[in-house]
Amino acid sequence: MNGRKEERRKRREWARARVLALVLALGAAVPAAAQLPIAVLSEPGTTVVATEVLIATGRSDGEEWPPGMAYLAARSVIQPILPRLDSLGAQLTVRPGKDAIAFSLVAAPDAWEVAARILMLALFRDPVEGAAVERQRRAVHAELVGREANPVDVLAREADAAVFGPEHPWGRSEVGYASSIQQLTAAAVDNFLRTAFTAERTVVGVVGPADVESATQHLRPYFEDTERERPEVRPAQPLDSPVRRRYDSITTWIAASYRLPAGADLEALRMLADLSAQSLAFGPRQRSVYDAHAQVTPWAGGGELRLQVAVPPGEAEQWAQRVREAVTRFAAQPLPEDEFRALLRSYRGRRLLELSTPEARAREAARNLYLGGAAETLPELEELTPARLRAAARSLNPPVLVLLGPFVDDAGEEG
DSSP states (O other), X not given: OHHHHHHHHHHHHXXXXXXXXXXXXXXXXXXXXXGTTEXXXXXXXOSSEEEEEEEOOOOOSSOOOOTTHHHHHHHHHHGGGHHHHHHTTOEEEEEEOXXXXXXXXXXXXXXXXXXXXXXXXXXXXXXXXXXXXXXXXXXXXXXXXXXXXXXXXXXXXXXXXXXXXXXXXXXXXXXXXXXXXXXXXXXXHHHHHHHHSOGGGEEEEEEEXXXXXXXXXXXXXXXXXXXXXXXXXXXXXXXXXXXXXXXXXXXXXXXXXXXXXXXXXXXXXXXXXXXXXXXXXXXXXXXXXXXXXXXXXXXXXXXXXXXXXXXXXXXXXXXXXXXXXXXXXXXXXXXXHHHHHHXXXXXXXXXXXXXXXXXXXXXXXXXXXXXXSOTTOOOOXXXXXXXXXXXXXXXXXXXXXXXXXXOBOTTSOBO
């Protein structure tokens, strides 16, 4: 028994030390960078430098571009520089989002400044090549043909349309559609880049063994004499819930989208989403669920918590109710302290695992900076309490529910 207590004590000390190490590592941002859309977070013990460039291309305050324009433009603008980055041993990936598109660059400490310069010049200075646009248009079209046959992708598109409204820019896929990509010309992509890929819309997060002052000075020239444009979001016009869409599949997919209020307690909501997904996951008492997933996506003035599960068609209605209850049960009353602490330990491990790579921490820093928050701090997980978890659950309105797949009609037959 004493051996088990000692082992638990060591595990607690290790977890506290890991959190403290990350907090100290992420707390080294230079004050001068606060005036710039740049966060340089020095981590001397890290083996690579991760750079996250976030550009606000998904604004919904009157600017509307064809679906997939930002994704095609991003792919086209970086395609010519990939061989040069490869020669440096650097890796570059693109992640499209509703409100912004992200470029994640990972390079060795002695190569990151050269790699970052190549990327920034491609984004802001180099004209797009027509041949690159054509190559990427064909590649993206082939990608989308496959994605549009994937029920997970179909669910995401249907959920977006239901949550934001089919006429809202965010109600359409950020990567576009096979039909829409075919209509985008090189001239249209070039015009988009000149309008949207600007320093005023950009923030940068750097994490790794980089000197804070020199790294900031290295990136400063791209942001001289610019004034940051703050992202704005047009109010959503969600459809009446629940939304049912028939789809030829062996399972029924259910998504529940909760709109986050302005000033939401994001870390408490992340814990709420994590615990809700864990309660819906496959287990000895829940053998019929095939997949359970949750994600919190913040944006200017709010955000979204989305839960999704895949279940047998005959159990869709029961699981839709379980998905609702997975969140509302935390709103009823605060959890007992002992139960909450046990859940917090599990959540803390998963949350730290999410932030275990430099690129993940650079992504977190850039997103926080983009939303006007403090990029240099790791979430204070130890400050989460039962009361905060309950308040986070109570801050959410009823979700928009989307059911996708075959359904069982009143006669007991699938339709």
